[in-house]
Structure formats: C-alpha cells, structure tokens
Amino acid sequence: MKQVTLKQIAETLNLSVSTVSKALKDYPDVSKKTKRLVKETVELLNYKPNAFAVNLRTKESKTIGLIIPEVVHHFFSSVIKGIIAKAEKKGYLVIILQSNESYELEKKQLDLLSSKRVDGILISLANGTADFKHLNDLILHELPLVMFDKIAKIVNCSKVIINDRKAAYTATKYLIDSGCKRIAHFRGPLLPQNSIDRFLGYKNALIEHGISYDPSLVYILKDMSYDEGVHFAGQLLKDHNDVDGIFINTDLVAIGAITEFNRIGVKVPEDISIVGFSNWFMSSVISPTLTTIDQPGYEMGKEAFKLLYKEIKRRKENLPIKFKTVELETKLIKRASTRN
C-alpha cells in the first residue's frame, strides 16, 4: 500500500511536520483554518496514522491470538463468533490459528503469537497436548492467557469451562430414568480433561443407580468424526447385542451412530436410546432428533474474551492479577432419540 506520510501532508500544505501533527491532535496553538486545511488534506490523501508505530509507543498491539483445535465445527465456530464480537467492541482484533488437535502445532503457534507481541491469547487445547510447559512459560512471562473448553486443570490461569462431569452425569441419568439398563459410552480420547470428566460423569451415574460399570461398554474415539459414529455403532452391535442406551461424547459422532442404526434397521429410541453432547444445530434436524447436552459456545467465547480483557487491563496498570474460573451452565435438551 502506498503510505501517505505526515511529511508528505506537510509538504503538500507547505507547513512543518510538527504543525501538521499538532493540527491533527487539535492543539490550541494551531489556527482553526490550518486545522481545517490539514483535516481536508488528510481525508483527500487517505492518510492513516501508522498503527505499528503506535504499538511501539504504547507497547500494545490491540490484537489477541486465538488457538482452536478445529474451525469447521459447530461448537468452536460459535465460540469464535462470541470472541470476535466481544473483541471488536473493545477495539481488539483477533488472529485465529487452528491446531488440528496437534500438540506440536499448538506449541509452534503459541510461540508465533507471542513473538508477534499479541496482547493476550485464548486457547482451547489440542487432544494431543499432555505437557503444559509451553503454556506455563507464557504465564511466567506474564502474557495474559485464558483457556476455554479444553483446559488443563494444572495450568494456573483464568478459564471458562462447563461442568463436564455433572453434564455427563445428567445425560446418563436421563438414559437410566427412561428405562435403559445396559448403557454404553463412546468416550473422547484419553488425554483431554473434558473427555475424562464426561467419562467419569457417565461412570458415576451408573454406579449411583445400581448399574455395574462394565469397561467393555466404553469405546474410545480418536478424531470424534461422523465416520467414527458409524463405525462404533456397528462395532457395538457386534460386541454386545444387549445394549439399550449410549451416551456419546459429542453430537457429530452421535449423528453418525443414528445414521448407521437407521440404515441397518435398529430403531432409535425403541431398541437403543442415544444422548449426545454439545447441541450442534444438526442435532435438531436429523431423524430422530437427538437428545443432547446444550453447551453454550457463543457465551463461552464472550466470557473468555472478557476474562482476557480484564487481565490485559490490570497488567497494563500493574494491578495484581487473580485468576478466575468461570463455569457456564449446560442443560439437557430432550428430543426424540430417547424414550420419555
């Protein structure tokens, strides 16, 4: 872009650079006429103050980074929408990177963002992330960091979460209350805290309702795709023909399972009831519609930015920082994939 400089404006008007600068800042020692002239010229030449120079002075970039495992994903795209809506209102721009659930990529991206001197970072961890040094290093260097959804309990920073264990307990209890006695679980990968917590919620609900926990009914998903739902639905029928309910870690997988059951003639919910997790829009339009846990993505994005913004401001003013964990409410959405 051809950059119009203050100097060029000054030359155009046959004024000194300092007069032009003062005129733009509305200093009292510059005449009204000169100010008007400068402002008109600025508009005419489409002059923009140099944002990066401003950054050097204030040490602020007014830019934050966001690292998210996957963009084409109903829940995460809702989070992104919440973050950019809130950030824009406060004058912040958001750089978005996708980690593809890879720890290596996540580490590189954190490094990149911090070398770009963003004012803060929002992150939802990759499934592959088991070591947290890359996060602790940032915190040590006082770069504001907020985790959301897929967090590490052990990392000391602000967080926005839901109570995954409680929500999974509610989902499983609903299957039990509707008459299911052999309930399988398609769980997420082993590492992420949220899949651990959802698994524990499932297990606790069984035990507290006098149903013995059977590890062979738990299937571990890798990429939590639609195809995995199709695959494990078939596998489950081969392994256990007595299952009458499934609690599935995420809606997309549950939709795969429903589609497969529809295809092979297993009736949902008469033969097998299904509860998903997340409340993707799709879940309300498939047949049968999917009972699920609503997870407020847009709200989560807004809250995460709010926490980050507060931390950025307090650090700037050298005020003490207190990390905070915000827990958002979830709710059970009863639909047609379960019996009343």
Added chain:
Amino acid sequence: MKQVTLKQIAETLNLSVSTVSKALKDYPDVSKKTKRLVKETVELLNYKPNAFAVNLRTKESKTIGLIIPEVVHHFFSSVIKGIIAKAEKKGYLVIILQSNESYELEKKQLDLLSSKRVDGILISLANGTADFKHLNDLILHELPLVMFDKIAKIVNCSKVIINDRKAAYTATKYLIDSGCKRIAHFRGPLLPQNSIDRFLGYKNALIEHGISYDPSLVYILKDMSYDEGVHFAGQLLKDHNDVDGIFINTDLVAIGAITEFNRIGVKVPEDISIVGFSNWFMSSVISPTLTTIDQPGYEMGKEAFKLLYKEIKRRKENLPIKFKTVELETKLIKRASTRN
C-alpha cells in the same frame, strides 16, 4: 508481558548493545564464545525480537485481514480453514472479522484493517453491500485485495468464484429431467451477485426447456436461515398447490423446507423434489438426504490466499499486477430429495 530488551541482555552480560545485536545476527566480528553466551542468555530470558519494530523496517506486518459475513456457517468456516492453513504455511497470520451481512460494519472493518497495516485483505461481501467505494479506495491505494464467493463484478481486483449461473442451471435442469413441471425458486436477497446469478441460472433452465417463467414462484429470502426455509415451505403450499419442485439458494434453507414438509406430511421427493446449494455436511444426514450443488469452500479459501500472496509479493518487488479471476468447479450431488 514483561519484555526482555536487548539492553537488559547486554547489561546482564556486561556487553554493549551493539555487540549483543551483532552476536544475534551472527556477525563475523564477534567471537564464537560471546555468540554462545548471548544465545544462552537469550534463551534463558526468553527474549523475543520485537515483531512490530521489524514491521516498521520491512513495512510488512505478515498479517492479512479476512472479512466474512458469518462464521457459524458450514461453507464459510470451510473457507476460513482453507485460508488459515495456506497462510500459516507462508508465515502469515490471519485476522478474522465478521460483517454480519452489514455494509456499514464491512466498511468500518475494512478501514480498521487497513489502518492496522495488514499486508492484504480477503473479503466476501455482505448482502447489504451495494456501493463499492470502500473497496475501490483500497485498490486505489494499492492494498492487495482479493474477493471470494460473494464478489462485485464491477470492482477491479482478483477474485475466486464459482460459476453460480451454470451451477443453478444444472440444479434446475436436474429437476426438469426428473419430471418436475412447476418449479419454484427460493432465491437469495436482491443485491449479492451470487443470488442474482443463481436466479438467472434457474430462469434460463426453465425457458430453455420450454417451461414458462412465473415470477410468482420466486420467493426472496432475507437472512437465508433454517427458519426461513420452514416459513416459505408453508407459504409456497398456500400460494401454489401445484408445485412439484423447488430449487433453493442454500442448503440450510432447504433443510428447513424439508423439515417442514416432513412435519406436515408432504412427501419429498414424491410430492415435491428439492435441490439445495452448497453441500453442507448436514445435507448428507437429514432425511431424505438433500440433492445439492457442491461448492468447494476449503479450496476457495486456499485459492484466495494464493492470489493474495502473489499480489503481496509482486507489489513488494514493484512488479506489474494483473488481476485474475479463478473459477472453481462445482458439481451436482444426487441424493434422495429428488426423483431419479
């Protein structure tokens, strides 16, 4: 973030700032021992060269802006994914803004991005955009700009598009070939070029196959939502009980229409056949599955970045710029919402 400066490193080692700087740049007049010492200290203190200072020197921010009408949207989130994947490989970061289909917001965001001195901008226009001065101003100031999907033909810049007219013709012809004789069209808003072109494709297919064009069969969508699909499906039945096919501007609306027809007992495709547009993932899992036009979002994102990158490089080297329009292939996906 507590920023470690070159000066602090120099003081720690009791060296001059220029020696430290030279050591980091691997100058020959600094001893190997000093270089090693500096490098170790840099690592220990987690020193990061100031990215914004680098920007001032090279006049590059290695950051591009992306303005998109809506993030929670299967097609657009696929485009975003394609853009950030490609950009990251070339060392560029992507700032994402959502225009909410608003011309006013789009204008403000373009201004914001250009004042932030991004190296280039990718944009898909808001439905509300009828005036293109904000875009032409950028081009006039030689800021690289590439439009994709929702473009303005009249604006002189590089573009990535599909042939909407041809794709809509194919969709409508498929309805005709399958026996439909009274075909309605749920079209997009009046302004965007892609909804104009899809409408024209529909109209031409009718005329060229001896079916007279009836304007009362064309319904204009506003926000292209699922709810509009539900609404206009009901409206259409009230207005015209002889319709046997609908070509719908976008899948989400078509899914709303199918759901409504399922609810009230209109059989798809026996009573009314439906063809959508875009090939949202959801279209393959609803019942009946939706015949649609596949629109390659991920590819579109990658191509758009490639064009932008080329322009950024050529401008940097003061080479002449030739704007290019890349047209990506679409294809008809035959599913169960139409008769064979």
